[in-house]
Amino acid sequence: MSTGPVRIGLLGCGNVGAAFVSLVRERAAVIESRYGIDLQITRVAVHNLSRERPVEFDDGVLTHDASDVVNDPNIDVVVETIGGIEPARGLILDAIAGGKPVVTANKELLANLGSELYSAADDKGVDLLFEAAVAGGIPFMRPLRESLAGEDIARVMGIVNGTTNYVLCRMAEEHISFGEALAEAQELGYAERDPTADIEGFDAGAKAAIIASVAFGVDVVAGDVYREGISDITPADLAFAERLGYVVKLLAIIERFRELDGPEIAVRVHPAMVPAGHPLAAVRDSFNAIFVEGEAVGDLMFYGRGAGGDPTASAVLGDVIDAALNTGQGRGATMGKREVATLRPIDALQSEYYINLEVADRAGALARVAGVFGDHGVSIRSMEQEGLGEEARLVFITHEAVERDVQATLQTLRDLEVVDRVRSVLRVVASADG
Numbered sequence: 190m191s192t193g194p195v196r197i198g199l200l201g202c203g204n205v206g207a208a209f210v211s212l213v214r215e216r217a218a219v220i221e222s223r224y225g226i227d228l229q230i231t232r233v234a235v236h237n238l239s240r241e242r243p244v245e246f247d248d249g250v251l252t253h254d255a256s257d258v259v260n261d262p263n264i265d266v267v268v269e270t271i272g273g274i275e276p277a278r279g280l281i282l283d284a285i286a287g288g289k290p291v292v293t294a295n296k297e298l299l300a301n302l303g304s305e306l307y308s309a310a311d312d313k314g315v316d317l318l319f320e321a322a323v324a325g326g327i328p329f330m331r332p333l334r335e336s337l338a339g340e341d342i343a344r345v346m347g348i349v350n351g352t353t354n355y356v357l358c359r360m361a362e363e364h365i366s367f368g369e370a371l372a373e374a375q376e377l378g379y380a381e382r383d384p385t386a387d388i389e390g391f392d393a394g395a396k397a398a399i400i401a402s403v404a405f406g407v408d409v410v411a412g413d414v415y416r417e418g419i420s421d422i423t424p425a426d427l428a429f430a431e432r433l434g435y436v437v438k439l440l441a442i443i444e445r446f447r448e449l450d451g452p453e454i455a456v457r458v459h460p461a462m463v464p465a466g467h468p469l470a471a472v473r474d475s476f477n478a479i480f481v482e483g484e485a486v487g488d489l490m491f492y493g494r495g496a497g498g499d500p501t502a503s504a505v506l507g508d509v510i511d512a513a514l515n516t517g518q519g520r521g522a523t524m525g526k527r528e529v530a531t532l533r534p535i536d537a538l539q540s541e542y543y544i545n546l547e548v549a550d551r552a553g554a555l556a557r558v559a560g561v562f563g564d565h566g567v568s569i570r571s572m573e574q575e576g577l578g579e580e581a582r583l584v585f586i587t588h589e590a591v592e593r594d595v596q597a598t599l600q601t602l603r604d605l606e607v608v609d610r611v612r613s614v615l616r617v618v619a620s621a622d623g
Contacts, residue, residue, distance in 0.1 A: 193227065194227045194228075194229045194265075195226050195227060195228050195229065195265050195266060195509075195513040195516075196229050196231045196232075196263055196264055196265045196266075197213070197228060197229065197230045197231065197232075197264070197265070197266050197267075197268055197509065198231070198232045198233075198234075198258040198259065198261060198264035198266070198267045198268070198284075198289075199230055199232070199233045199234070199258075199268045199270070200234045200255050200258060200259070200267065200268065200269045200270060200271050200277070200280060201234070201235065201269070201270040201271035201272070202233050202235050202242060202244070202251075202270075203270065203271075204498040205270045205294055205321070205498050205501045205502055205505065206233075206268075206270040207242055207243050207244050207498070208498035208499050208501070208502035209268065209270065209502040209505050209506060210230055210233075210244045211243070211244055211502070212499070212502045212503065212506050213228050213230055213506060213509075214244075216506065220510060224510060224513075224514065226510060226513045226514070226517075228509065228510075228513070230250070231250065231263065231264065232250060232252060232257075232258040232261055232264060233246060233250055233251050233252070233258070234251075234252055234253070234254065234255035234257075234258045234271075235251055235252075235253070236253070238251055238252075238253060255271070255276060255280055256280065256283065259280050259283045259284045259287070259289070260283065260287060264289060265289065265513070265516065266289060266290050266291075266292065266509055266512050266513060266516070267280075267281070267284040267289050267290070267291045267292070268291075268292045268293075268505060268509060269281055269291060269292070269293040269294070269295060270293075270294055270295075270505070271295075272294075272295055272297065272298075273295070273297060273298070274297065274298055274301065274302070277293070277295055277298050278298055278302055278305075278306070281293060281298075281306060281317070282305075282306070282309055285306075285309045285310050285313050285315055285317065286309070286313065288313060288315060289315065290315045290316035290317070290318070290512035290513075290515065290516055290521060291310070291315075291316070291317050291318070291512075292316075292318045292319070292321075292505055292508040292509050292512060293317070293318075293319050293321075293322060294319070294321035294322050294501055294504075294505060295319070295322060296322040296323065296392070296395045296396055296399060297395055297411075299319055299322055299395075299399050300394075300395035300396070300398040300399055300410060300411040301395075301410055301411055301412075303398075303399065303402055303408075303410075304402075304408045304410075304527065307402075307524040307527070310521065310524075311521075311523050311524060313521075314520070314521050315516075315521045316508075316511065316512040316515055316516070316521040316522050317524075318331075318508035318511060318512055318522065319399070319508070320504040320505070320507060320508050321501045321502075321504035321505045321508070322396075322399060323349065323396045323399050323400060324347075324349060324396070324477055324479060324491065324493075324495050324504075325477065325493075325494060325495040325496045325497065325500045325501045325504060326493055326494050326495070326497070326499070326500025326501060326503050326504050327477060327478075327479070327491050327492065327493040327494070327495055327500075327504075328491070328504070328507070329479055329491045330399075330403060331507075331511075332491070333345075333400070333403050333404055333481075334403050334522070334524075335522070337404075337481070337483065337486070338525075340483040340484070340485060340486050341483060341484035341485065342404050342405070342445070342481060342482070342483050342484075343444065343445060343482045343483065343484060344442065344443065344444040344445070344481075344482045345400055345401075345404055345441075345442075345443045345444075345479060345480070345481050345482075346440055346441070346442045346443075346444075346469070346479075346480045346482075346618070347400075347440065347441050347469070347477065347478060347479030347480060347491075348438055348439065348440065348441075348469060348472050348476075348477050348478050348479075348495075349392075349393050349396045349397070349441045349477055349479065349495060350387055350390075350392050350393045350396075350439060350477070350495070351379060351474075351475030351476065351477055351494070351495050351496050352374055352379050352380045352384060352387035352388065352392075352475070353387055353388060353390075353393070353418075353419050353439040354438065354439065354472060354473070354474065354475060354476065354477070355370070355373075355374050355377075355379050355380075355474050355475045356370040356371055356374055356380075356388070356419065357370075357419060357422065357427070357437055357438060357439065357460075358473050358474055359373055359374075360422070360424055360427055361424075361427040361428075361430075361431065361436070361437070364424050364428070365424065366423075366424065367419070367420060367422060367423070371384060371388065374475075379475050388418050388419055388420055389416070389418035389420065390416040390417060390418045390419075390439065390458040390459070391411075391416065393416075393439060393441045393458045394411050394414040394416045394441070394458045395411045395414075396441060397414050397441035397442075397443055397456050397457070397458055398410055398411045398413060398414050398456065400441065400443050400479075401443045401454060401456045401530070402524075402527065403524070404443060405443075405445055405452075405454055405530070406525060406526065406527050406528060407454055407527055407528050407529065407530035408527050408528070408529060408530060409454065409456055409530050409532075413456060413530065413532055414456045414457060414458055415455075415456070415457040415458070415459070415534075415535040416457070416458045416459070417458065417459035417460065418439070418460075419439050419460050421613070422437060422460055422613075423612075423613065425545075425612075425613075426543075426545065426613045426615065429543070429545065429573075429584055430462050430543070430615075431465075432573075433462075433543075433571075433573075433584075433586065434464060434465050435462035435463060435464055435465060435470075435543075435617070436462070436463050436465055436470040437460055437461070437462055437463070437615065438460065438461060438463050438469060438470070438472070439458065439459070439460050439461075440458070440459065440460070440461045440463070440469070440618070441456075441457075441458050442455070442456075442457050442458075442459075442461075443455070443456050446533060451531060452531065453531045453532065453533040454530050454531065454532055454533065455532065455533040455535075455538055456532070457535060457538075459616060460615055461615060461616045461617065461618050462543050462615050462616070462617045462618065463618045464618065464619075467480075467618065468480060468490050469490075472492065475494070475495075475496070476492065476493065476494060476495065477492070477493065477494070477495025477496075478490055478491065478492040478493075479491045479492075535592055536591075536592045536593040536596065537591065537592065537593070538591070538592050539589050539590060539591050539592070540589060540590070540592070540616040540617060540618075541570065541586060541587055541588060541589050541590070541616070541617035541619070542567075542585075542586070542587045542590060542595050542614060542615070542616060542617060543584070543585070543586055543613070543614070543615040543616075543617055544584070544585045544587070544595075544599070544611070544613070544614050545582065545583075545584050545585075545611075545612040545613040545614075546558065546582065546583045546584075546585075546602065546608055546610070546611055546612060547580055547581075547582055547608070547609045547610040547612055548580065548581050548582075548583055548607050548608050548609060549580065549581070549606075549607045549608075549609065550576055550580055550581040551607070553607075554581070554607040555572075555574070555583065557605060557607055558583060558602065558605070558607065558608065559572075561598055561601045561602050561605060562585070562587070562598055564598075564601070565594050565595075565597050565598040565601065566590070566594050567587050567588075567590045567594050567595055567598050568587060568588040568590065569585050569586075569587055569588070570585075570586045570587055570588045571585070571586045572584065572585050572586075580609060582612070586617060595614075599611055599614065
């Protein structure tokens with residue numbers, strides 16, 4: 190039996206917003222029958238009232254004034270899909286101050302000013318829900334925030350950007366260049382006209398910051414995340430990776446280290462060689478996947494479409510239902526107490542490394558190169574050599590080494606007479622079983 194209407198104020202009606210409206214209308218009867226919630230989208234704030242949209246509204250629903258929607262006493266839940274920092278931040282804070290739960294898909298805002306918003310919602314005792322901000326349609330933030338709240342998580346590692354995953358897959362499978370694969374992604378709508386945020390890791394970095402904040406109860410912002418993109422990856426790197434039993438993926442990696450003076454957190458985004466047998470290696474095209482390693486629960490993986498209007502709208506709708514049910518019971522989900530993060534810098538982390546060098550093809554070159562590795566305490570696990578006429582390519586996989594030692598090795602190699610070029614450097618992920 191219905192408990193009465195739940196009136197939604199929607200901020201923005203673009204790709205996600207319009208898909209959300211359609212999904213609410215499609216699922217409203219089922220939701221009311223199952224949960225007793227009569228969802229009604231009663232106010233929608235848009236920038237351009239005359240713009241043609243895939244969904245239609247009754248007279249009086251659309252407005253220019255987003256503040257009027259947020260402050261309308263008849264609105265029960267606010268859904269924010271406009272993106273960006275301002276005015277989204279001010280609108281969300283106003284809604285929370287007015288006692289209204291908020292559902293948002295705004296990763297940029299949460300990755301930079303999430304602490305302010307989480308605290309405001311906790312202080313007011315209302316929901317701030319953001320399932321769609323990290324993995325689109327994949328249900329991950331709620332399980333991380335609730336189901337895994339008591340889990341001792343060691344590491345979260347994931348493919349959280351569909352554009353880069355599509356590009357790397359096309360390069361590897363069709364042996365085409367980065368530029369060609371990116372052009373395909375843009376034609377299919379997987380990449381923006383300006384793809385910088387995706388291919389240079391900014392999008393994944395924002396998501397990594399949000400995951401870190403929830404997984405470890407610390408305040409991490411996008412600027413804390415070490416970041417590298419995929420624009421320097423070549424088909425040759427992908428071919429070598431395949432030959433060596435690996436697949437190259439852009440990964441967000443969030444991990445905790447226990448130290449005598451307290452835990453440290455490392456948060457990074459960069460391309461990495463993933464063992465072909467690891468579950469993440471099988472994630473193709475524009476799909477996303479997040480791999481969680483816990484002490485008690487073991488290994489978990491969340492997989493699905495990480496972007497797109499319909500999958501993201503599904504996550505938003507799930508949050509709206511949660512917010513409506515919580516409000517009806519007079520409670521709100523909490524982020525819990527958070528602490529200042531002690532961040533471990535990238536140069537203190539350890540990994541195996543793939544290093545691809547172009548060297549002069551002459552006697553003694555390999556010995557001189559190997560000597561540089563030894564001088565800096567970096568142990569070589571395997572090596573391959575290919576002749577290129579007057580030049581040769583040396584490909585190394587190291588044993589686990591400290592980043593600062595590897596970087597010192599690379600600097601010395603660049604200055605070495607027999608080394609023409611340090612072509613590529615990739616970190617190597619350990620297998621799922623360690």
